[in-house]
Amino acid sequence: MNLTIRLLNQCSKPSGWLGRMNLWSMNRRHSKLTEWGLKHVSIRNHGSILDVGCGGGRTVARLAAMATEGKTYGIDYSEASVAASRRTNRKRIAVGRVEILSGSVSHLPFPDQTFDLVTAVETHYYWPDLNADMREILRVLKTGGALIIIAEAYKGGKHDQLLQRLEKLRGLMHYAHLSVGEHSELFSKAGYSDVQVFEEYTKGWICAAGRKPQ
Numbered sequence: 001m002n003l004t005i006r007l008l009n010q011c012s013k014p015s016g017w018l019g020r021m022n023l024w025s026m027n028r029r030h031s032k033l034t035e036w037g038l039k040h041v042s043i044r045n046h047g048s049i050l051d052v053g054c055g056g057g058r059t060v061a062r063l064a065a066m067a068t069e070g071k072t073y074g075i076d077y078s079e080a081s082v083a084a085s086r087r088t089n090r091k092r093i094a095v096g097r098v099e100i101l102s103g104s105v106s107h108l109p110f111p112d113q114t115f116d117l118v119t120a121v122e123t124h125y126y127w128p129d130l131n132a133d134m135r136e137i138l139r140v141l142k143t144g145g146a147l148i149i150i151a152e153a154y155k156g157g158k159h160d161q162l163l164q165r166l167e168k169l170r171g172l173m174h175y176a177h178l179s180v181g182e183h184s185e186l187f188s189k190a191g192y193s194d195v196q197v198f199e200e201y202t203k204g205w206i207c208a209a210g211r212k213p214q
């Protein structure tokens with residue numbers, strides 16, 4: 001039980017050598033999911049983009065490769081994730097195309113109306129106050145800008161049985177288990193427009209998106 005909690009904590013806030021190994025592995029494990037999810041949003045080549053909970057930094061690298069004239073930021077509250085993301089993106093950081101910051105989704109160190117796109121892959125269910133954190137992202141989005149949330153863990157999904165087995169542990173760690181409909185509600189309640197939720201049930205993938213209204 002202790003080991004399971006330790007391993008789960010390594011996903012919610014990676015640290016130490018176990019965290020470094022996990023970040024390296026997540027960079028590979030989440031690649032196909034991320035590729036699928038990002039197909040649901042348009043990425044302009046001069047866009048300003050933020051990846052929240054950037055982990056090992058592979059999504060930041062992918063986004064920066066798409067927004068060739070823009071700037072891509074990553075932010076994470078784990079020092080191990082920040083270090084891993086910086087390593088993954090060191091060449092683009094050196095030429096000023098990528099920046100990785102340490103910080104929480106709850107207090108983003110950016111002015112209002114900064115980003116065309118914010119992405120969050122396999123992280124939102126860990127956030128401390130999901131509703132308030134969604135509004136904090138809305139603040140830093142430009143009018144018309146989009147937030148896209150991509151995940152494998154959701155209520156009613158293919159991996160639900162495993163997640164149900166971990167139910168007992170949820171009292172010991174913070175975790176939001178939302179259905180397709182609850183994801184839609186989450187975006188609408190926080191003030192997003194054009195809300196859409198896509199599900200790839202056979203893979204166990206979900207992707208929810210919304211825009212900052214005019």
Ligand SMILES: C[S@@+](CC[C@H](N)C(=O)[O-])C[C@H]1O[C@@H](n2cnc3c(N)ncnc32)[C@H](O)[C@@H]1O
Nearest residue numbers: 013026030053055076077078081104105121123
């Ligand atoms: C499961 S990992 C996913 C990492 C990466 N997005 C990926 O797809 O491989 C979750 C990441 O979210 C970060 N995270 C969790 N809660 C956070 C918060 N409140 N603020 C910023 N980052 C957070 C963790 O530190 C971790 O790096």
